[in-house]
Amino acid sequence: MxxxxxxxxxxxxxxxxxxxxxxxxxxxxxxxxxxxxxxxxxxxxxxxxxxxxxxxxxxxxxxxxxxxxxxxxxxxxxxxxxxxxxxxxxxxxxxxxxxxxxxxxxxxxxxxxxxxxxxxxxxxxxxxxxxxxxxxxxxxxxxxxxxxxxxxxxxxxxxxxxxxxxxxxxxxxxxxxxxxxxxxxxxxxxxxxxxxxxxxxxxxxxxxxxxxxxxxxxxxxxxxxxxxxxxxxxxxxxxxxxxxxxxxxxxxxxxxxxxxxxxxxxxxxxxxxxxxxYFRASMGINPKNNELIERRTEDGFSGYVFKTVVDQFIGRVSYLKILSGTLTENSSVYNSVSEKTERISTLYSACGKNQHAQKIAHAGDIVIITKLQSTKTGDTLCNEEEPIKYEPVTHPDSMFTMAIKADKKADEDKIGNALTRLVDEDPTLTIYKNTETGDLTISG
CATH class of the missing domain: 3.40.50.300 (P-loop containing nucleotide triphosphate hydrolases)
Structure with missing residues (x-):
């Protein structure tokens, strides 16, 4: 592209x-x-x-x-x-x-x-x-x-x-x-x-x-x-x-x-x-001292992961809105929430299920990145020398709750892994153990 x-x-x-x-x-x-x-x-x-x-x-x-x-x-x-x-x-x-x-x-x-x-x-x-x-x-x-x-x-x-x-x-x-x-x-x-x-x-x-x-x-x-x-x-x-x-x-x-x-x-x-x-200014905090800072499009790189999809073949697929600077393929970025460095191999532009590789993306663009290890929805990616953390989106409260159980004891671990993957994709889902009944419950 x-x-x-x-x-x-x-x-x-x-x-x-x-x-x-x-x-x-x-x-x-x-x-x-x-x-x-x-x-x-x-x-x-x-x-x-x-x-x-x-x-x-x-x-x-x-x-x-x-x-x-x-x-x-x-x-x-x-x-x-x-x-x-x-x-x-x-x-x-x-x-x-x-x-x-x-x-x-x-x-x-x-x-x-x-x-x-x-x-x-x-x-x-x-x-x-x-x-x-x-x-x-x-x-x-x-x-x-x-x-x-x-x-x-x-x-x-x-x-x-x-x-x-x-x-x-x-x-x-x-x-x-x-x-x-x-x-x-x-x-x-x-x-x-x-x-x-x-x-x-x-x-x-x-x-x-x-x-x-x-x-x-x-x-x-x-x-x-x-x-x-x-x-x-x-x-x-x-x-x-x-x-x-x-x-x-x-x-x-x-x-x-x-x-x-x-x-x-x-x-x-x-x-x-x-x-x-181009004219958008984004407000965040400096994770080192919690002071409010502003980033404009021409400043150093920063971006916000607003959506995650977990693919059974390639793992995490992260949708990133670049808020400032530029991002290139084969580069490293810093996750200011997990405090881990992530490796970016390829950037993709998407047309539904079809993806097209691109070498560079500028502030304002929306790109897809695959195989990030420590990044989830709501996380901020940036340069480690210029850290910033953006406020994640506030999702509506879950209103519907059900208990989940495995038909077979051997399947409990599989269910746990599948639910973890679902929560990765959808932040409106919450999973917890009901202390009174001992049931594993999911709310959405």
Whole structure:
């Protein structure tokens, strides 16, 4: 994979309620940018993101998965997350590794329980958010009703930057409120046209809402708006970016994963409007004296392990968000939590179950490292001469507990090893011995 610096990176968590289409959106983006040669589908078991046997069997996302792709000279790291409350720990971990989130909402269902929960998690982290209204081709799809619901629930900062052309079975493209043109899918080709006359009023009303929202958070734009001066496309885009980065404006996009509509525009918008990790400053403590310290992207290397998978063949697979400096293959790093030195042999960029080796990764990138001996989820890796320790993510409390016992006495050790491996992968699981009953219990 090409080498990308911090300004060429975008990291986004796809969050939202189950069955809203998060995985399908990621699959469409991967196909549009050429990372895959077909659009995988969870329902028929061809998804490259939902590939674990349990996910294929249940036709749903259980583990968050990393999907990296190149688009217009940039690298986009999507983290596709589960939408069911049982796996909410995966959502919180993914959000800590990203600079922004895309909240996926169904055009037929609107806001659901996990939509609200994911929004609150992102809000706690002050993450910029965009909203993608999916399933615009479905019966009873209502873009404007959903936008109205979103604005009532999440505030006036929620504003469309594009509106649909057609709805339900006649949905065929989107009208861009910034560039003021339409993008329509005809015979599997994205074609660009001027706004048709019959959509003028609809577009004018939506653009008026966009102008008002941007002006509300930008004094210069507000002054021009009130005086009736012409506001250029560049000025609107600049005000929009400022509002998004400060988590005050939340742009709304739309499309259909089934029809493959809206995904070039989505990726272009990610590149143009969503924040780069370059300006991110990360706070941690110096493990030697517990003093608070700050790391910027250009400082010495440091990173945070936000996810671990234990593979039966290769052992631990660690997902690392690099917060500062650079990391290269065949190097050594220091784990400031376990106080051990780890050897990095190869770095990988991932597209679901497919991994691609890369020689170097810069601050802001998300990489996979295998066979770390003393590193688990929540640990910090850094240079030993410049130690830092980042605060691990706080996971929700376990609410469901069961006792576990082996059918045969000889299998007790095997069960113990298997449970240890599970806890390695999922920090929301806890295992302990019940002192009253003597049972081995697991909570999740």
């Amino acid at each position: 090409t080498e990308f610096n911090s300004t060429q990176l975008r990291n986004l968590a796809l969050v939202g309620h189950g069955k809203s289409g998060k995985t399908s959106i990621a699959e469409n983006c991967l196909f549009k940018c050429g990372a895959t040669n077909r659009v995988g589908k969870t329902d028929d078991g061809t998804s490259i993101l939902d590939y674990e046997p349990e996910e294929v069997k249940r036709k749903m996302t259980i583990d968050s998965s990393l999907a990296s792709c190149e688009w217009q000279g940039y690298k986009i790291n999507f983290i596709d997350t589960p939408g069911y409350p049982d796996f909410t720990g995966e959502v919180k971990s993914a959000l800590t590794a990203c600079e922004s989130a895309i909240v996926v909402v169904s055009a037929t269902s609107g806001i659901e329980v996990e939509t609200d929960r994911a929004w609150k998690y992102a809000e706690e982290l002050s993450l910029p958010r965009a909203i993608f209204i999916n399933k615009m081709d479905r019966e009873h799809a209502d873009f404007y009703k959903v936008v109205e619901e979103l604005r009532a629930h999440f505030g006036k900062g929620v504003v469309p930057i594009q509106i649909p052309i057609g709805s339900e079975a006649s949905f065929q493209g989107v009208a861009d409120l910034i560039t003021m043109n339409t993008k329509v899918l005809i015979k599997n080709k994205d074609l660009i046209y001027e706004i048709p006359e019959y959509m003028k009023d609809e577009v004018d009303n939506a653009r008026h809402m966009l102008m008002e929202t941007c002006a509300e958070f930008n004094d210069e734009l507000l002054e021009k708006y009130l005086e009736g001066e012409e506001i250029t496309e560049t000025e609107v885009a600049a005000a929009l970016i400022e509002g998004i980065v400060n988590a005050r404006i939340f742009p709304v996009l739309c499309g259909s994963a089934t029809k493959g509509i809206g995904f070039r525009q989505l990726m272009n918008s990610i590149i143009e409007y969503m924040p780069t990790p």
